[in-house]
Amino acid sequence: MKIVRVPALTGLRFVTAMMVLIGHGLYAAHFAADTMTSRILDPLPSMGMTLFFVLIGFVMWVNYAQSFRERFWSSLWCFGVARFARGWLRNTLARTQTRGLAERAGLEPQLDRHG
Numbered sequence: 001m002k003i004v005r006v007p008a009l010t011g012l013r014f015v016t017a018m019m020v021l022i023g024h025g026l027y028a029a030h031f032a033a034d035t036m037t038s039r040i041l042d043p044l045p046s047m048g049m050t051l052f053f054v055l056i057g058f059v060m061w062v063n064y065a066q067s068f069r070e071r072f073w074s075s076l077w078c079f080g081v082a083r084f085a086r087g088w089l090r091n092t093l094a095r096t097q098t099r100g101l102a103e104r105a106g107l108e109p110q111l112d113r114h115g
Contacts, residue, residue, distance in 0.1 A: 005061050008115055016055065019048025 023045030026038060067075040 006059065006062065009059065011031045011054060012054070016052040019044040019051070023048065 023041060023043070026041055064075065064079060
């Protein structure tokens with residue numbers, strides 16, 4: 001399978017990331033009160049995440065559609081294995097880092113109940 005790059009989406013991905021960052025930053029910057037700034041910027045995280053998921057879906061379709069049309073089951077298997085492997089690796093790294101940072105800070109990690 002040949003990976004297709006769509007450079008024009010990089011700028012749009014940046015915009016969606018900024019929408020989420022600014023929207024979540026409202027609460028950190030204490031703009032969450034009932035102000036005009038809050039009312040204007042409050043929808044940014046949900047709009048940014050929605051747009052981000054649409055972009056991801058588009059990129060996945062561009063990269064996998066032909067493969068799924070030609071050999072559905074083997075493509076589905078490869079796709080599933082790749083997604084599981086990436087998710088498992090990220091989850092394992094995040095848990096390991098969180099557990100290590102908590103131990104360094106002298107905190108009791110709360111991850112033991114899940115594994």
